[in-house]
């Protein structure tokens with residue numbers, strides 16, 4: 001851990017003082033109220049050592065980052081059959097795009113674009129008795145954080161304005177790739193996206209993707225090693241939408257962003273690192289989050305390449 005601390009502190013100050021670029025997401029009205037100056041970083045190593053700077057203990061809306069956890073649970077339920085419903089190819093299009101779905105007959109390119117994440121929610125609605133509660137319990141179990149919560153205001157705010165997601169869900173249903181009631185699937189999707197975590201909590205929660213020997217506090221494995229490898233592969237190729245190539249090029253780690261301004265990145269066999277800075281670049285990824293991670297992996301020479 002020591003080798004990372006000083007570099008995290010230095011890079012944090014350097015990036016904090018970089019002129020702001022980008023905009024806070026406001027298409028979900030409730031997200032626009034967040035203070036754009038928030039900036040936090042936290043690293044957790046596979047030995048469970050943790051180190052944070054700045055606003056690393058403030059909760060924020062993790063949004064699409066939760067899609068790592070919903071994919072994980074759906075993969076546990078379905079195994080390889082899951083890939084009949086959703087593909088594993090980068091889309092090269094914005095996260096909320098409808099474009100490819102018609103040509104692809106309602107099969108989303110990957111589980112991290114909204115279309116794919118909505119299909120994953122449908123899979124979970126089919127398997128879970130009380131999707132919202134049961135999914136939250138799963139998140140609590142793998143993170144060992146019993147206080148995790150959805151933010152109802154954020155969920156309702158997106159429910160009242162998420163027209164593209166409503167369109168996506170209906171469109172996919174017209175191809176038969178949504179099995180449940182559209183309303184129910186979307187309600188679950190909006191709640192899932194409204195999950196809140198701190199950088200510290202987030203970097204701890206995804207440790208199961210970094211540590212080959214990870215077991216929950218109940219002594220259970222989350223995924224097999226081969227399944228974890230596959231999720232990391234999809235994170236590397238699809239975790240940042242049409243900026244996934246750029247993220248791999250600049251940072252060199254699998255990871256996932258959310259429009260709340262969070263990014264979590266995974267260094268298999270070493271650590272997970274979470275960054276939060278709400279202003280987003282044009283692709284919907286945190287501007288300072290990406291800049292921080294680029295400098296961090298360059299200065300520590302720790303990437304998967």
Ligand SMILES: NC(=O)CC[C@H](N)C(=O)O
Nearest residue numbers: 063064095114193258259
């Ligand atoms: N990239 C994101 O974080 C998008 C999530 C958001 N809830 C949406 O569906 O638009």
